[in-house]
Amino acid sequence: MPKSKEKQNKYQSITEFYDGKSIFITGAAGFLGAVLLEILLRCFPGIQAIYILLRSKKGVSPQERRKETFSKQLFDELKKTNPSALDKVHVVAGDIALPNMGMSEEDLLKVTENVTMVFHCAACISFFKPLRYIFQQNVGGVNNAIELCKKLKHCEIFVDTSTAYSNCNHELIVEERIYGIPYPAERFLEYFDSVHNHENAISQANSKLKLEIKLPEIPLPVFRGRYDEWPSFKSQFDNVITNNNDLCVSESQKLYYFKASLQGDAKLLEAVDDSFESRSSQH
């Protein structure tokens, strides 16, 4: 390249830099992504196209969410001064946590052919979601964004947005650089998976155990709901179940026997979240 041309490229303006660029943005419906989208559209008229990855939310489709995004006050100035800029924005339905960001084959082809810059702004910023979910969104999402960049035919730049809370385990001053982690990220995911599988196995074993517990068959007195029959039923039931020291059963198992004793109108008195004590003392 001739020296003068090289110099010209080195010091090109930001506006020139964006000329002809096709950009992919995740999280464009969010706080940071929307601001970025507005600045790009307003300040860099040479941008060729912007693809925004949006997912459906609460029954609202990605296309509808594009409209919602542009209805924000943030875009008022742009809509007044250069409304046709919005036509450059193409919606791609997807989800950052999925391979290929959940894009259809058609969209993936369009993106890999055209996009040269990726801004990854989508993230789960809630501290209240389960850690595994946050990991899948924020670590898995970055990973999927990097994998997408590898597939782009002409990838020039990948920008990932992070947060002040990253690297909080380091010294008071956190520098703007990538810190190493003690294990490869996949190890964390494997760990979450193993905890998840372990919890599943325990809950499956528990429900199996519950199914396998068989209560001893005992001839039970019957109560059909007549008020005058209650004292005699109650005393028989107490003898057979409530005060029967030979019968080792829990309160919930006593409730099971109690419910089995109810017939006819008495059955209508049952409630789902009964306790044995409340039922047997109520009548």
Ligand SMILES: NC(=O)c1ccc[n+]([C@@H]2O[C@H](COP(=O)([O-])OP(=O)(O)OC[C@H]3O[C@@H](n4cnc5c(N)ncnc54)[C@H](OP(=O)(O)O)[C@@H]3O)[C@@H](O)[C@H]2O)c1
């Ligand atoms: N806000 C700030 O001042 C600030 C400052 C520094 C850094 N950051 C960083 O910038 C990033 C974005 O922050 P923000 O404040 O803009 O958050 P935000 O308003 O919650 O926006 C996040 C966006 O990500 C999208 N998203 C989340 N999970 C997704 C998924 N699985 N698939 C597709 N889209 C998904 C959300 O889409 P839905 O609308 O569909 O949920 C939302 O539009 C974060 O990494 C944050 O730490 C933010």
